[in-house]
Amino acid sequence: MSYHEVNFIEMRVIGCLMEKEVTTPDQYPLSLNALVNACNQKSNREPVTHFTELEVQDAVDALVTRGLVTEINASHSRVSKYQHRFCNTEFSDLQLSSAETAIICLMFVRGAQTPGELRSRSGRLHSFQSRDEVELALQSLQTKTGGPYVRQLPKEPGKREQRYQECFCIDSERPKEAVVESATSVSRDGYTEQLEAKVKELEEQVEKLNVRIHELENASGL
Numbered sequence: 386m387s388y389h390e391v392n393f394i395e396m397r398v399i400g401c402l403m404e405k406e407v408t409t410p411d412q413y414p415l416s417l418n419a420l421v422n423a424c425n426q427k428s429n430r431e432p433v434t435h436f437t438e439l440e441v442q443d444a445v446d447a448l449v450t451r452g453l454v455t456e457i458n459a460s461h462s463r464v465s466k467y468q469h470r471f472c473n474t475e476f477s478d479l480q481l482s483s484a485e486t487a488i489i490c491l492m493f494v495r496g497a498q499t500p501g502e503l504r505s506r507s508g509r510l511h512s513f514q515s516r517d518e519v520e521l522a523l524q525s526l527q528t529k530t531g532g533p534y535v536r537q538l539p540k541e542p543g544k545r546e547q548r549y550q551e552c553f554c555i556d557s558e559r560p561k562e563a564v565v566e567s568a569t570s571v572s573r574d575g576y577t578e579q580l581e582a583k584v585k586e587l588e589e590q591v592e593k594l595n596v597r598i599h600e601l602e603n604a605s606g607l
Contacts, residue, residue, distance in 0.1 A: 389479060393556045394436060394444045397424050399453065400493025402469035403486065408509045414457050414466035417442060431495040484522040487511035492551040497538055499546035523549055
């Protein structure tokens with residue numbers, strides 16, 4: 386695993402720390418409880434998750450071990466707090482502009498997005514003046530030394546813009562995709578049940594017709 390590669394829950398943890406560092410600096414670094422709430426909040430998260438405190442703690446511990454998160458033990462508080470060292474620190478070789486940081490943060494907490502979505506959702510993180518500015522930042526993230534850090538996804542049918550996805554998460558199946566797959570599986574199962582019920586109904590009708598035919602044959606003396 387390379388230094389900046391993370392799994393899905395680790396990505397969500399880092400994304401939340403990056404977000405709160407900018408949007409609520411007076412509450413940053415975050416306690417474990419605040420971090421769990423940030424990971425599972427229902428707004429500005431895709432997909433919405435239900436991570437337990439233990440799951441988040443395990444992810445944080447793994448990130449601390451790798452130096453991507455630091456634990457802060459303040460003398461006036463019994464509660465440990467956490468801050469990210471993922472990028473833009475003196476110890477990190479990943480140095481991003483404000484625009485690039487906003488894009489990575491948004492992708493970490495909301496998944497793949499179009500340039501238009503990134504611009505409309507970035508207000509509290511960075512003020513993009515135009516869609517072109519978003520695309521310039523995306524291009525920079527694709528061509529940076531050590532990258533690419535984002536990649537363009539294939540165009541979806543009926544969509545005007547193509548989505549971009551971060552290149553840090555090593556999980557091949559993201560939770561959102563798993564939900565879609567599960568829903569598709571349920572749909573297939575339901576369709577199979579309908580077909581089986583229809584076949585059974587037709588078999589019963591054929592059996593009734595055979596009985597009726599035998600009755601008619603017997604009545605006619607054939």
